[in-house]
Amino acid sequence: MSNVLLNIPVDIIQNSTFIENYQQLNAAPDLSLSFLEKVWASYYLYINNDIFATGLLFFSLHEFMYFGRSLPWYIIDCIPYFRKYKIQASKIPSNKEQWECLKSVLISHFLVEAFPIWFFHPIANVIGISYQAPFPSWQKIFFHISVFFVLEDLWHYAFHRGLHYGVFYKYIHKQHHRYAAPFGLAAEYAHPLEVMLLGLGTVGIPIAWVYFARDLHLFTICVWITLRLFQAVDAHSGYEFPWSLHHFLPFWAGADHHDLHHHYFVGNYASSFRWWDFVLDSEAGPDAKLEREERMRIKNEKKKI
Structure with a gap:
């Protein structure tokens, strides 16, 4: 420094x-x-002590942003006024469910996620992630984070969809689907193997990027982790508002997209965007099912001609 x-x-x-x-x-x-x-x-x-400083920074940032973003959703769940915005209005998580989920998430944070977080700095040094001031320009930070969102979305789609097959679902991913109507705290309620596998997309993609591009700052990763946590918690909130982001960015996934995944247990596998589920025909819900049936009907009629 x-x-x-x-x-x-x-x-x-x-x-x-x-x-x-x-x-x-x-x-x-x-x-x-x-x-x-x-x-x-x-x-x-x-x-x-750079190793300790980065470990403390990342762990504190993760805890503060995750639980800080989950708290407003817990408060909203306690206020009847907001029920009209609840996607599955009849399924409000109880305090007992919230508490059980909180305990499981805390155990995961301290026993699963803490180890790689505390040893991230040595990796950053080896592959050339800068941590010195000044920071990169905001234009460069925006570019890097945009790339990370796109690549992580592809990673998440592929491995999340894979976790819905056979033994992978039964012994790993089923834990995350305990709540058919998700809530904020449940974003990281998952089997340790799933936490590591999907979490690797969040951390591993910046590492792969800097390995090839040789251009990344630790502050950019902090911003990326913050935004990714916001996205993950909000996607599990269970609420759809008139001001939800997907109304302004139609390709953004959001809570309405991911809530359908929990409700029907299949489809809508992507994390941040809607395009992979659209292109690969894995959209969830009754409307998507009707659209697939209509496309199949038209296709069959064309074959008869």
């Missing part, structure tokens, strides 16, 4: 508190860093 400090004595800053680090960075005349970049640099200098 020393190249971010320029003319500031590194040994002085690394022995300072977080606030003192920030103040010295803020007072440095030769540094042109944003507020967020100064906070980032001050944090790494204060911790003074």
Whole structure:
């Protein structure tokens, strides 16, 4: 991290508190860093152990964003006014179900996800993920995250659909389908093997990207994880609002798309977008079934001609 400090004595800053680090960075005349970049640099200098700093950052970010985004949905589930927006209005998760799900998710976070999170920094160093300030431009961050969303969606579709076959569903994916009407906390309620397999798409795709492109920043991964968690929790919320994102971006999946998957147990396998289910004819629900039957009818009539 020393190249971010320029003319500031590194040994002085690394022995300072977080606030003192920030103040010295803020007072440095030769540094042109944003507020967020100064906070980032001050944090790494204060911790003074890059492996621990990245592990703590990623784990804290994951817990804060996952449960922070799940909490509003829990509150909404408790307010009768919002029932009119509930996709499966008769299936409101009980406090007991929420509590059982919470315990399972916490166990998964600490016993399954924590290990790879805490050892991510050494991998980042080996493959060339930068973690020094300044950050990339917002245009580059947007481009990288857009690529990750598209590639992760393909990964998720392929492996999620695979998990619905035979023994894979019976012994692995069935746990996630315990709730036919999903709710926010249930986004990561899954068998450990499923957590690792589908989670590999979230973490492995940035690793593969930087391996070939040699251009990625750790801050970009933090933004990516934040947005991916928002997407996953919201997709399991069970609510459809007039302002839901898919009304403005028709190719976005959203809760209405994934709720049908839980309700019918098949179809709608993608995570973020609708195009793979459309192209590969795996859309779920009665409307999609009628459309398939109509296409089959027309096809059969053409054969008779």
